[in-house]
Amino acid sequence: MQRRRLAISELLSHHRRWWIPAAVACVALLGLAALRLVLDEVHLRDVRAALGAVPADRIALAAALTAASYTLLTLHDWIALRVIGRPQPWQVGATASFLGNAISYNLGLSLLTGNSARYRIYGQAGLSLAEAVKVGAIGTLAFWNGIAATAGVALLIQEAPLHLAHWTLETGAAHAFGLALLAIAVVPVILRAGGIRRIGADGFALPLPDARHLFALVAVSVVDLLIASSVLFVLVPGLEADVFPAFFVAYVLAIVVAIFAHVPGGLGVFEAVVLAALPADKPAVFAGLLLYRLVYYLLPLFVAASVLVLREASALRRPIGAGLSLIDKVGRALAPGAITLLVFAAGFILLVSGALPGVRTRLSDLDALLPLPFIEGSHLAGSLVGTLLLLVAPALNARLRSGFVMARVLLVAGIVFSLLKGLDYEEAGMQFVILAILQYARPAFYRRGGIATEPLDGRWLAAAAAALGLSVWAGFFAYKRVPYSDELWWRFALNGNAPRFLRATFAAGVLMAAIAFWHLLMGRSARPAAGTADLPAEVAKTALAYASRTDANLAFTGDKRFVISTARDAFLMYRVRGRTWIVMGDPVGPEAAWGELVWSIRRACDAAHGRLCFYQISADMLPLTIDMGLEAMKYGEEAHVDLADFTLEGPQAKDFRAALRRATREGMTFAVVPPAEVPAIMPDLRAVSDAWLVDRPGGEKRFSLGPFDPDYLARFPVAVVRHGERMLAFANIWTNGAPDGDGGEMSVDLMRYIPDAPGGTMDMMFVRLFEWGRAQGYATFNLGIAPLAGLPEDRLAPIWAKIGRTLFERGERLYRFTGLRAFKAKFQPRWEPRYIATPGGLPRLRALVALVGAVND
Structure with a gap:
């Protein structure tokens, strides 16, 4: 049973990338299914009538309230920055807040989406990832406190039983729940009064706001919830002011359920809860929800993406490395993603439009201009274009020029087909705006390669499938009163909306499946690498x-x-x-040539949509890596022995003297074989190497260590230790500089010995190598890296340093960290730091995983 649980746990962990999105998709499907049941008796014509009953001034009021809500939310970040002791100008917090909220409200998973957007802004303002996460966490704490406080007050002031759909909450019970919620809201105050200043471990301790800041944060949340709920309230026709308390409780309940469901934007789940909880007219509530989704969610997202692209266009038009200002970096990081989101939205709009019936009067006007086959073909083509826009989004996100060209062609086609299928000028106008923004940001898409060179990520495919699924749901809702028959597929008529929906949906599904299967069968296309595989002699x-x-x-x-x-x-x-x-x-x-080389590979890597990592670099490289926007971290320390100062005298050399005496007593000999004579001893070298590899899993490695390769070994002198005719150990010798007394460095690369070699064999080899190198005129001997050695111990050290320090001290089972350093320390070396430089944030983790794989290949 224990093994079975372990196997299940490992299976879930291994496939976590897939089962988490699958679980979210299942919840989303359940939400849409529940929404369909709630709307079972609602007709599309009733929803359209309710939409027409919402006056323009109410929509304008809702838009104004939305602007007020998002503006008010910027105070969360502004206050939270002061709570963590990193105050910033209001403009910085406002930008991060608006981007974070607009993205996380629509995409969900605020820890990954909203906080990622926040970190893009705050990271350039000097905040660490942990500090950016703390700002978001304090905002989340304030949000839940606001939920508890407002819902508690709403329940306490309720003077009559609360009716939510088929459920009734008596007045006394409502008051009891209200008191419980208010008690939850004051928990942070109680903790703070009890002397607790932080929550969490030393690695990530979230500061608790003091009473003044907490009151301000909760006040902002309360007012924001009232404003946000008012946006929906004014958009639902027929609601009276006296039902607002019940409405507000239903709204808060829907928000909470949607958040726990983790469905992007709470789509379907939020609507289903509100419809089920409110006893009002269902078509009117559903119409209000549709407008609310448009005004409070999609409109801010569209504005955020558009403003970001337009504002940062100057940064996009500069080559890599032209500027390192905040605007440059934010523009390069976020603008292409914002454009990708807009293009994806354009595809979704085309799909949903193709699923819903056209306006009769517009179709009649179009019928007078075009024959029916043109209308039918345009409807089908519009849905196919929408599907392709969904699938071309990854190429835009990768900044491929081919993706830009394809998106531009598709948007032009979408505009044409939107007009030809039903004179949908609103839809065509929105696509035209997106097309203009795309064209304005053209310099952002500079990478070469076809669309197929960027693999179709499973998450993008899942998002595209979800968009197609939502359009299918909308179509089935619109035509649920149309009885199905096989004849529908072949019925062509001006008002034949249901047949057109079936044909367009089928074609879009086939197209999406075909592209997915093609990517699956073709696999990831090889990406041409820059540079050359040959180094001229x-x-x-x-x-x-x-x-x-x-x-x-x-x-x-x-x-x-x-x-x-x-x-x-x-x-x-x-x-x-x-x-x-x-x-x-x-x-x-x-x-003097380093700058040219590192910027060349920086540009080539960026053009290939790669992430750059420098491994085992010296301190001399740090200014260049900083200029490129990379973050350096200490990897370990390299041991250098000054050969002129090395001596066998004194107590620190007693182990070496003992090793030499034992070697002499047992008849071991040391020699350095010149490169020309190495092929003759290759069989003996291979025997030692094969014996050494028996207990070493993973085989040969090439990246940071030379392999056992006859041609490679024949390039260098090889030091050998023998016992009679039997070879016990060997090491090929690297050298640089002039061995004529002017100095230079030497070291060993591939160092191997047989398992039963006498103790002290390697000590004897190194001592003899030091003596040989000094006689040849070399100044230093490089003993190589001691990984993770010398990392800072202070509690204020960065998290990666603490993890590395822990591995160094307690990870002896994984690798001989302390043993390797102790062996090198015996030679009294001079330690020099070595670094790894990578991008910051999540790309750093991915780069380090790839680095581990490369080193162990």
């Missing part, structure tokens, strides 16, 4: 003459690509793993 010779580090010899492992400087005197090496471009070490060559 003359470039290598020139660049290595400038190299100050021996790991430049990793250029010969055969698994890397290269970016070469214009002067052909420098190069950098990298490998592409997934979407992560991993640069190994510092560029090789004169430091």
Whole structure:
């Protein structure tokens, strides 16, 4: 039983990426099914009549209240920034708040969507990811406190039984629930009064607002809830002021259920709860809900996306690296995503429009201009264009120029077909606005490659399928009184809306399924990598003459690509793993050429929609990585032994003296075999290597370590330790600089020994290598990296440093972190820090996962 539970847990964890969206989709389907049951007796004509009964001044009032609500919500962020001790100008908090709320209200999962948008703004203002999350968390705390306070007061002032659909809450019970909710609302005040200032662990401790700030936050939430509910209240025709308390309770209940359902925007769930809870006229309430969804949700999202693109157009028109200001970075990060959202919305509008009946008078006018086949064909084509707009969105998000061209063509086609299928000029006008915004932001889409080069992400496909499903739901609701028959598929008439819906839905479904299957069968197209797979010998010779580090010899492992400087005197090496471009070490060559090389790969990586990662770089590279907008973190420390100062005298060298005496006593010998003679001893080297690999899972590695490859090993001198004729250990020697007394560095790369080698064999090898290197004129010996060593211990250190420190101290079962450092520390080295540089936020985690995979390949 325990094994079965473990297997189920592992299965769920492994497929978490899919079962969470699947669970959300199931909840959404249940919400839509419940909505369909609630609307079973509601006719589309009644909803249209109710929509027509809402006067224009009420819609204008609702829009004004919506603006007031979103403006008021900006105070949440403004106050929360002061609570965490990082006050910012109101404009910064207002921008983050509006973007975060507009996105999370529509897409749900505010921790990932709204807080991601907030971090894009706050990150450029100097806040960390944890601080941005704290701002959002304080806003969430204020929201729930506002829910509890307003609902509690609404229940306390209720003087009669509360009727919600078929459920009645007596006055006494309503008052009791109200008191309980008010008690919940004051819990933070009680905690604060009890001396509790923070909630959570040291790694992420959320500060509790003091009474003054908490009162302000809750007051903002209360007023906002009243305003937001008033938006819906004024849009529902026929509601009287005396029913507002019951209406408000129903509204709050719907908000809570929608949030817990985790359905994007609470779509379907929110509407079903409000319709079920309110005893008012169902067509009128549903009409009000449709207008509310448009005014309070979609309109702010459209405004946020449009304003963002237009405001940041100047940043989009600059090449990568032209500016590092807040506006530049925010524009580059958010604007293409905003355009993608607008294009996706355009596709959804076309699909829903194709599912609903056209306006009779407009169809009659169109019939006088065009023959019926043109109208029928335009209706079908409009739905297909809508489907393609949904599916082209990932290419826009990837900033592909081909995606931009395709979206532009589809939007023009959508405008034409919207007019030809029923004179839907409102729909055509909205698409024209989106087309204009897309065209204005044209420079943002600079990456080459066809649409097929960007894989169709399962999440995009799920979103497209959900949009198609919603259009199908709308069609079945509109035509639920039309009895189905096979003849409907072949009926062509001016007012044949149901047959057109069936044909368009079928065609759109087939098109979406065909594209999904095509992507599945074709798999991920190979993305051409920049640079070259070959390093010309003359470039290598020139660049290595400038190299100050021996790991430049990793250029010969055969698994890397290269970016070469214009002067052909420098190069950098990298490998592409997934979407992560991993640069190994510092560029090789004169430091004056480093800037050209790193910006070349930065641009190439960005053009391929990749994420850039620099691995094991020195402190000399940090200014360049900062200029590129990357975040550096210490990876470990590299040990350097000054050969001139190394001595076998003194108590610290007693282990070395013992190792040398034992080696002499047992007849072990040390020698350095020159490159020309290495092929002759290759069988002995292979025997040692094969024995060493027996207990090492994972096989050969190439990225940050040389492999056992005869051609590779024959490039370098090889140090060997023998016992008679039997080889016990070997290591190929990397060198750089002139071995003529002017200095230079040496190190070992591939170091292997047989399992039964006598103790102290490797100590003896290193001592003899130090002596050999000093005799050859080398100044230092590089013992390599001690991973995760030397990370800061302070409680204020960043979270990644704390995780690394914990792994170093307690992760000996995973890797010999402390043992490796202790072995190198015996030689009294000089420690130099080495760094990893990656993008910030979630891309950092993905880059590090790819890096681990590359290093262990």
